[in-house]
Amino acid sequence: YRDLHTFELQAPTRLIEWARGNRVCVAGYGQSDGNEILQLIPPPTLLTKEIQGLCPERDFKVECGGFSERPVYSLKYVPDTSLLVTSGPPDSSLQVWQVSAEDSDVIKSVNTIATENGTGQSWAKIATISARAPWVLHGSGLDRVQITEVESRKNVYTAASRGSKELSDLAFLDCNTLLLCCVTGHLCLADIRQPQSLMEAMSVPSVPCSEQWRMGTRHGPQGLEPSFQPVARLSSRGHLTLTDLRKTSEFLALAKARVPSPGSGAEFLCVSWAPALEGYLAISGFDGTVHVFDTQSWDSSGREAEPIFVHKGHAFGGAGGSGDPPLVTVHTWHLQKPRTLLSAASDGSLHVWDWVQPCGKC
Amino acid sequence: LLVFHWCPGAGQDVGRSCILVSIAGKNVMLDCGMHMGYNDDRRFPDFSYITQNGRLTDFLDCVIISHFHLDHCGALPYFSEMVGYDGPIYMTHPTKAICPILLEDYRKITVDKKGETNFFTSQMIKDCMKKVVAVHLHQTVQVDEELEIKAYYAGHVLGAAMFQIKVGCESVVYTGDYNMTPDRHLGAAWIDKCRPDLLISESTYATTIRDSKRCRERDFLKKVHETVERGGKVLIPVFALGRAQELCILLETFWERMNLKAPIYFSTGLTEKANHYYKLFITWTNQKIRKTFVQRNMFEFKHIKAFDRAFADNPGPMVVFATPGMLHAGQSLQIFRKWAGNEKNMVIMPGYCVQGTVGHKILSGQRKLEMEGRQILEVKMQVEYMSFSAHADAKGIMQLIRQAEPRNVLLVHGEAKKMEFLKQKIEQEFHVSCFMPANGETTTILTNPCIPVDISLGLLKRETAIGPLPDAKKPKLMHGTLLMKDNSFRLVSPEQALKELGLAEHQLRFTCRVHIQDPRKEHETVLRVYNHLKGVLKDYSVQHLPDGSITVESILIQATAHSEDQGTKVLLVSWTYQDEELGSYLTSLLKKGLPQSTP
Numbered sequence: 001y002r003d004l005h006t007f008e009l010q011a012p013t014r015l016i017e018w019a020r021g022n023r024v025c026v027a028g029y030g031q032s033d034g035n036e037i038l039q040l041i042p043p044p045t046l047l048t049k050e051i052q053g054l055c056p057e058r059d060f061k062v063e064c065g066g067f068s069e070r071p072v073y074s075l076k077y078v079p080d081t082s083l084l085v086t087s088g089p090p091d092s093s094l095q096v097w098q099v100s101a102e103d104s105d106v107i108k109s110v111n112t113i114a115t116e117n118g119t120g121q122s123w124a125k126i127a128t129i130s131a132r133a134p135w136v137l138h139g140s141g142l143d144r145v146q147i148t149e150v151e152s153r154k155n156v157y158t159a160a161s162r163g164s165k166e167l168s169d170l171a172f173l174d175c176n177t178l179l180l181c182c183v184t185g186h187l188c189l190a191d192i193r194q195p196q197s198l199m200e201a202m203s204v205p206s207v208p209c210s211e212q213w214r215m216g217t218r219h220g221p222q223g224l225e226p227s228f229q230p231v232a233r234l235s236s237r238g239h240l241t242l243t244d245l246r247k248t249s250e251f252l253a254l255a256k257a258r259v260p261s262p263g264s265g266a267e268f269l270c271v272s273w274a275p276a277l278e279g280y281l282a283i284s285g286f287d288g289t290v291h292v293f294d295t296q297s298w299d300s301s302g303r304e305a306e307p308i309f310v311h312k313g314h315a316f317g318g319a320g321g322s323g324d325p326p327l328v329t330v331h332t333w334h335l336q337k338p339r340t341l342l343s344a345a346s347d348g349s350l351h352v353w354d355w356v357q358p359c360g361k362c
Numbered sequence: 363l364l365v366f367h368w369c370p371g372a373g374q375d376v377g378r379s380c381i382l383v384s385i386a387g388k389n390v391m392l393d394c395g396m397h398m399g400y401n402d403d404r405r406f407p408d409f410s411y412i413t414q415n416g417r418l419t420d421f422l423d424c425v426i427i428s429h430f431h432l433d434h435c436g437a438l439p440y441f442s443e444m445v446g447y448d449g450p451i452y453m454t455h456p457t458k459a460i461c462p463i464l465l466e467d468y469r470k471i472t473v474d475k476k477g478e479t480n481f482f483t484s485q486m487i488k489d490c491m492k493k494v495v496a497v498h499l500h501q502t503v504q505v506d507e508e509l510e511i512k513a514y515y516a517g518h519v520l521g522a523a524m525f526q527i528k529v530g531c532e533s534v535v536y537t538g539d540y541n542m543t544p545d546r547h548l549g550a551a552w553i554d555k556c557r558p559d560l561l562i563s564e565s566t567y568a569t570t571i572r573d574s575k576r577c578r579e580r581d582f583l584k585k586v587h588e589t590v591e592r593g594g595k596v597l598i599p600v601f602a603l604g605r606a607q608e609l610c611i612l613l614e615t616f617w618e619r620m621n622l623k624a625p626i627y628f629s630t631g632l633t634e635k636a637n638h639y640y641k642l643f644i645t646w647t648n649q650k651i652r653k654t655f656v657q658r659n660m661f662e663f664k665h666i667k668a669f670d671r672a673f674a675d676n677p678g679p680m681v682v683f684a685t686p687g688m689l690h691a692g693q694s695l696q697i698f699r700k701w702a703g704n705e706k707n708m709v710i711m712p713g714y715c716v717q718g719t720v721g722h723k724i725l726s727g728q729r730k731l732e733m734e735g736r737q738i739l740e741v742k743m744q745v746e747y748m749s750f751s752a753h754a755d756a757k758g759i760m761q762l763i764r765q766a767e768p769r770n771v772l773l774v775h776g777e778a779k780k781m782e783f784l785k786q787k788i789e790q791e792f793h794v795s796c797f798m799p800a801n802g803e804t805t806t807i808l809t810n811p812c813i814p815v816d817i818s819l820g821l822l823k824r825e826t827a828i829g830p831l832p833d834a835k836k837p838k839l840m841h842g843t844l845l846m847k848d849n850s851f852r853l854v855s856p857e858q859a860l861k862e863l864g865l866a867e868h869q870l871r872f873t874c875r876v877h878i879q880d881p882r883k884e885h886e887t888v889l890r891v892y893n894h895l896k897g898v899l900k901d902y903s904v905q906h907l908p909d910g911s912i913t914v915e916s917i918l919i920q921a922t923a924h925s926e927d928q929g930t931k932v933l934l935v936s937w938t939y940q941d942e943e944l945g946s947y948l949t950s951l952l953k954k955g956l957p958q959s960t961p
Binding site: 004005006007008009010034036040043057058059060061062063064065066067104105106107350 | 571572578756757760786791
């Protein structure tokens with residue numbers, strides 16, 4: 001490590017979202033009500049690239065907070081607005097909140113975007129964009145994907161239904177293109193200008209079912225052109241696939257991560273690309289660790305890949321003894337500092353760590 | 363309950379603590395701090411706020427000091443000797459022992475080194491301390507017949523306490539500065555379920571999520587180790603007592619584990635005194651220290667020695683703890699001047715530095731300082747900041763509220779504008795009101811005092827016997843007479859009250875006339891009335907007496923013919939005051955007339 005800071009949140013979070021001004025947002029996902037949404041200001045050591053002058057604080061400050069009656073499983077800021085959207089069980093409706101950090105430090109609930117509930121589907125996955133207007137893309141299953149305008153709550157797009165597979169992720173590739181990932185690993189592309197077509201893209205390497213998949217997309221430098229960055233998919237058994245969306249008939253790369261088995265399920269699977277390091281990605285959700293990989297050395301053989309770095313802090317941090325070992329619920333990369341990550345675990349811990357590139361690589 | 367709050371200090375400033383509470387007619391001052399950022403009168407609170415004309419001694423029933431930090435007790439000698447107060451001042455034993463040392467230290471620096479005049483003297487400190495009454499933890503102290511106080515362990519620093527102030531059944535708990543997690547030499551704050559009307563809590567770290575102690579300690583040790591390894595000197599400016607002990611234990615343990623040889627020094631004079639006080643007040647330290655104390659005195663360090671001024675010039679690596687903590691004067695500043703020019707050296711500021719001090723300047727990035735005599739000092743040594751202060755964060759505040767179960771909460775020391783979230787959090791979780799007054803503001807809190815009343819056994823038995831059976835889940839309404847004599851309240855039966863007061867009982871009887879159209883004879887009318895009432899009032903005892911009258915419970919109904927009109931009968935309905943309700947009901951019932959078809 002170059003650096004490691006550990007913090008303890010009052011309640012564990014399963015999301016870490018970046019907001020304007022380098023703010024970080026976390027939220028509780030407990031079953032009882034009284035879950036808090038907290039927008040945090042990271043310590044000055046994390047805000048700037050180099051340490052300038054005084055660095056008195058090493059602590060996160062709660063800039064503002066809100067109370068949610070339902071567990072918060074997903075949260076996304078709506079760009080260019082002071083709003084954010086959350087979702088969580090028991091249904092697939094969305095909650096809209098207002099953050100007005102200058103006036104008061106309370107995040108207020110302003111609206112709900114209701115949806116019809118599909119059978120057996122729980123909560124909606126969400127993605128936001130503010131190209132033509134502040135939009136939120138949401139849905140819990142393939143048959144319920146829609147885009148709603150956040151302020152007016154009007155529906156602007158509904159995807160053609162292609163079966164009711166449960167979704168694990170969705171994303172805006174640009175202001176017209178959507179990428180949807182199902183729990184089974186299937187990817188679908190859609191162009192919102194052509195509501196009837198839903199292109200089914202790459203499926204997954206044929207491995208026995210009961211695996212669940214998540215995807216990670218990389219956002220290139222600012223701009224709304226389609227970013228032809230490979231899409232990564234991670235399964236609950238540790239399989240990783242990289243796909244170039246322009247050539248969906250083949251995999252760019254296939255690999256396997258060493259993960260404990262039997263796995264802890266797919267609840268907290270997380271895979272993400274490094275925004276400032278080409279070809280690096282991180283995975284977590286199997287145990288108390290976060291693995292960082294350099295995918296540039298991967299091929300299509302599907303053999304086991306060695307991680308460049310493993311963060312084990314959460315596994316050791318716990319109170320020790322009683323209870324299950326903590327499980328990493330989410331991780332995310334710092335947007336500017338290339339080797340800094342934030343990770344959270346089921347025991348409420350929040351770590352900020354900066355790993356050192358092992359020798360031999362530049 | 364009134365709380366007048368003075369804690370001026372803009373933004374993040376530590377400011378000073380001084381709170382005035384008015385509770386059930388008693389006036390108590392909580393803490394009497396000094397603001398260390400100002401060098402003029404602004405450092406002391408303006409006591410003319412309290413009372414324009416009267417003497418402070420007459421107005422205030424007592425003063426309570428929570429702990430020895432100067433922002434809580436620094437203005438005490440000024441207040442008692444220069445402004446004038448002769449009443450009792452309460453604090454814990456360690457606070458009483460240590461306060462005068464810190465006050466004297468600060469006085470020396472301010473007056474002797476800086477040449478200030480409007481400041482208290484050594485004699486004033488001594489005179490002030492003569493007015494102090496020391497208290498033990500959990501000891502109820504009667505300030506006067508009605509006012510009592512009790513101290514609770516607060517952690518934070520040696521001798522820090524939270525105080526409960528009680529008058530009758532109204533009470534306030536003031537936390538001072540406290541800490542809910544134990545550290546290396548002190549335990550965590552603790553209070554019982556005392557359910558005060560108001561809990562006044564500090565909230566300095568309420569909106570902070572602190573870096574784990576282990577990380578901070580690890581980073582601190584790493585920095586010290588690196589400096590010493592390259593032959594540099596580490597200066598750690600500290601206040602004599604407080605975090606210094608914590609850091610000493612930390613370094614001692616590390617030195618032992620890593621088998622390091624570089625010397626560690628602690629300011630002369632204060633080492634012995636500090637150890638002496640910690641030994642004396644061993645019960646104030648945490649469990650671990652008390653347990654291990656038998657085997658080895660945690661405060662007798664193997665690797666830490668007393669410092670001599672001359673050592674600062676010794677070559678080679680070393681670590682020195684020197685006072686005062688903000689590098690504003692004294693020994694730490696002297697050493698700083700000697701070592702500042704060498705980039706191998708390091709100074710680690712272990713706490714917040716008030717504006718105006720050298721500590722604050724170097725932490726702000728200043729590298730060229732103007733010293734006395736217009737000398738410029740170039741700072742090439744490394745400057746680090748590492749805060750080890752022990753305050754409660756949001757989680758800790760919630761824990762304390764959960765322990766004490768107050769009816770209202772008041773937060774001080776925080777940044778009022780940005781605390782709406784915490785306020786809502788407290789209000790939602792505990793269903794209490796939360797106040798966050800600005801400096802100089804008065805907060806009024808309404809309390810519901812309980813007035814205990816004794817009820818006589820006879821009355822209790824009698825009242826529970828009437829009406830439906832008592833239900834444990836439902837409140838039962840009872841009637842009695844309240845006797846207030848001297849300071850006691852008693853609820854007794856009216857008969858007993860009359861007896862005790864020597865009054866005769868008067869009976870009130872109401873009689874009402876109801877006219878009924880009925881040409882028949884009186885006794886027939888009576889029979890009609892009787893049957894009617896019997897049919898309607900099934901739950902009541904309706905009787906037809908041989909003398910021709912009807913009774914409904916204890917109400918009497920008699921019929922007579924109207925003197926002028928044979929077709930009209932006059933019913934006389936008569937009841938006592940106790941049966942008012944039934945009587946009125948009967949009357950209105952009869953006024954409606956009798957049913958046409960009578961059996």
